Amino acid sequence: MKIPTLTHLRGYVVILISKGNLESFINALTQSGIHVWDVNPSGMNTAEMKVLIKDFHDLRPLLKRTGCRVHVKKRVGIPFQMAKLEQRKFFAVGMITFVLLLFLFSSLVWDVKVEGNVTIASEDILEAAQKEGIYPFQWTFRLKHLDKLSKELNMKLPGTSWVGVDKKGTSITIHIVEASEPEPKPLVSPRHLISKSDAVITEIYAEQGKPLVAKNIRVKKGQILISGLLGDEENSQAVVAKGEVKGLVWHEYNIQVPIVQKHKVYTGESRNRNYLVLGNWGIQFWGYGKVPYEKYDIVEEQDPLTWRSLKLSVGWMTEKIMETEITSETISSEKAKKLGFEGAIRDILAKYGNDSKVISQKILHEKKENGKVYMKVLFEVEEKITEERTIVYDQGE
Structure with a gap:
């Protein structure tokens, strides 16, 4: 027989007809106009077929007339799925709530970071960003276009040559390129370079100033190595002595x-604590109770949810508690x-x-x-x- 349309949406059952007069039952189905399909004999005086839910109860008079019996083997279609879901309404509500919370959490800004700044304080940058609407727990759909945010922050932050705003998932990173300014040269008084310890000179290089010692010469602590006075007693000029002098020095230990020798080693015993992570919060699910080890180390493993190439601020964290002991060698x-x-x-x-x-x-x-x-x-x-x-x-x- 012809298969009805939208069977999965309307719902149907797979039934097994047995006993009675099977041939008369099938003829009665044809005369009554009840839609059945995929009729397959499955044994002596038995046959398997499919029938729509709405037609199933209409089989009762035909079964009674022909003496046949019916057994439902399988229920297929959305009506049955909805019925199961209704029986598990609390589970369904929980799943819908979880999906809704996941969507809400992924629509918030959880973290704002600043990178590249050296002289400009991060607090000043974050304060300027907050005035532009960039701060934790802000809805992402309320943010301005990233290019516009970059231009406005660049105008509000003196000393920057470029500001970039990058959004990845629920995290926003503000990249700062500070304007390069020539560093003022410190005012240095004329000076000598002296020896800070007793030594034997092995290498001397005078970039500026007058060297007063040579290689293989023994010098005392405080002795001038490179003088900052050039010229003679009558005509002299004081400069900043520059250079490098190396020598052999003796240190007593x-x-x-x-x-x-004592060493910390792992025994191989461990247990885990598992957390559901929502931004900066963690909700512990497993691993309650006191740690059974006297000495231990804890290693964290993060497993955030990802969407395409983006890492969301929702995920899973495992704390691995590993027992340690002190061994002697x-x-x-x-x-x-x-x-x-x-x-x-x-x-x-x-x-x-x-x-x-x-x-x-x-x-x-x-x-x-x-x-x-x-x-x-x-x-x-x-x-x-x-x-x-x-x-x-x-x-x-």
Whole structure:
């Protein structure tokens, strides 16, 4: 038989007819004008077919007349789906509410950031942006066109050569390019460059001023290396001495390293806390209760919702709580000495510059007691040794 139109919208059932006089039942269907389709014999004196919902109750007189029985195998169509949805009205309301909240939250500005500013305070930029309607919890559809916002902020922020406003999802970034102004040169008094420690000169370069020492010369702390006075006693000129002087300097370190080294390691035990993130708020869903570990680290994993290439301010966050423990390792004296040397060298580079070089190291005294290795070490280091001294003139001159 011909399939009726819009069957899914109108709804239909798949039925199984059994027992009785099946042939008489099918003839009666044809005479009554009831629409059935996809009639397929499924066994001895049984047949499967489809019928519209509105015609299903009209089958009862025909079934009674022919002695057949009917069994509904499947219900298909929107009417049945709506009936299920009505039975789960609270779930449906919750889903609709969630979708509505998601739409509302994604229509708000959640975050305003400022990038590129150096001399202009971020607070001043955000204040000017707020006057133009750019602030958290503002509806995105109420914002002006981004090009117009950029021009107006550029006019209101002195010291900027360009301002750009970029919107990605619920976040707005204000990009600042500050106007380049020549930096005023600081007024510098005439000066000498002197040695800040006892040393042996290894390298000297005088950009301005008069060098008073040479390579391989031993100098004392406070000795003038590059003079800021040019000329002789009768005709002299004071300048700002500039240059670079390097020398060999000796540093004495008292080092102590424990033989038993303690390290923090992960045991492999962990548990998670899960949150629904809405902007700057988080609602915990799972992982309640006290953390069962005495020592632990927490690692956050963000999983925001995305739409195309945009990240929304709604998403999922997982806090992974990982148990830790302290393990002990007994090391040899040689390894302890190596660790001590490495720590001292790191300290030298941090204090005297990364361009310093450790030329040699000499152990002056060494002992092992109370579970530690003690050393007194003399390091020979090549480093910059200059510092400034202002030239002071006598009042009578």
